[in-house]
Amino acid sequence: MSFVDDEDAPPGETVSLTLATEHAGGRLDKTLAEHLPDLSRARIQALMAAGMVTREGKVLTDTSAKAQAGDYELLIPPPEAAEPQAEAIPLTVLFEDPHLIVVEKPPGMAVHPAPGTPSGTLVNALLHHCGSSLSGIGGVARPGIVHRIDKETSGIVVVAKSDAAHKGLSALFAAHDIDRVYVALVRGAPSPAKATIVTQIGRSSTDRKKMAVLKSGGREAITHYSTRTVFGQQKKPQAARLECTLETGRTHQIRVHLASKGCPCLGDPVYGSGPPTPAVREAMAQAGLSRQALHAAVLGFVHPVTGEALRFESPLPPDMAKLEALLSAL
Template structure:
């Protein structure tokens, strides 16, 4: 039997029984450690030799606890559950023995994590692909070489074996500088950038929590290079000062940082419509739209971002593959509603 106290992932908890301690030790521990483990799990830990009483291993759950007993418990760190396949429909654009290209819908998380252990793209892929998925990237991220935010829709590629995973990962790490990799997004933003075409070169880092990002100084400890190329493709609603109420912008990524397009567009003063993290201050701009368009904008509760284009080199054949997907229905409705107030014409 292995020693639970020597396991690398065990947490040692030391307790001293108070003067009124009594009853079975498994029941006492279950009460004292309330919220950590159930009584049945405590009992199993005791039987596995994961409990010391006054320095001696104790494997009998029925043993009585005595006032003043020093009790040590080796508590294994909880492991994330392995994802299981779920019969979730997938919109597949291409599939072969090496990879699968699909359109991720808005609202779907890519891989399981706290608060989203089911209903993810990985759950759907495990059901669809079975044992063929690559294991590189961790148990919870089989085959995943890049990701999209939960509320961002668009084209993704997933590896189905280890060799394909390595090849695709190398392409994404290179950001297309030495190969055909290309990623392009459609974003509906507030206002219109002064320059109809431009590049945002602004390092990104954490913004106080695990997920939010902000533009950082280049010498900031967590600053990471982030470059977005953009071009205004449509303008909606001319304002008295000759600007526009909103714009459709095509963004091409030279790097792939968390929330990169969302933060960069907000940084230049044109956050995405519906963005709950970086565009809240612009919500009142909807009041300047005609009623029909205003209602559509107010009901659009996610960032208006769609990964419409993905190009890469096939890991086996070397062929350049290019895939495009039109905006999903909710984003198309938003664009059509804004086109009704379009008076500025094409850029």
């Protein structure tokens, strides 16, 4: 589970760059991206298409033109604060009171609207279910959201309905005073079978859409894992079921950490380097697994308003449950 991680530049920000002669000559969009690591190449291309990139006051729109030495300016327009619309999307509610709601998020549903996912999100469903009672602290696009799980990760999410609950839950997450357990079905099996992974996690230097374990920089990330079941021969396991307990909540933390151990989540399209065995691939196909096999199975915390100790458990969704059954036959 990971805290909301904004990448948008501040509203109306102007980014300036002076390109030296020795750095000129390459393709313009690529050169600008290399010198402006906070902006992806695709983002720069979009800004150029919108007439937001200039050199010496001249608007540049040809992304494939050769970069010339000189002073560049890129105007980052303010993000559109689109008001999410209520949508009648079914929800599995585990708990609800006037202050918060705990739900099971299915795979394929984003937690909140974002570029490319303006609707069909958990926020849209909650607006229909809760009406106007969601906490407003999260902003226009993220009312009530204090944490999130990846779009293709299934499992338990808590959302604030009151400002008091929002502040209290945020404090619990910041203090790591939340019990969070994930179930992962992974390729192979980690060695040792039980351990704690402590690394720095930050943006990959080669792909800004990915996170990576960094030698320096980034933020500390701590994951405790335990192997519950090994599938296949013990000496050469083909897959395993792990339980992962989060001590921190970095973006893609479990997926990055397990991949760093050589045991990525099965079906992970981003961090799942290297194919599983043919038998495991066949099991994945039969189970209809089309996403990373990762499920937020347990969420426990003290209610920030009432003081009640709450703990929720969620069984594996159908695709992971079927996959586990098929793996058990290996």
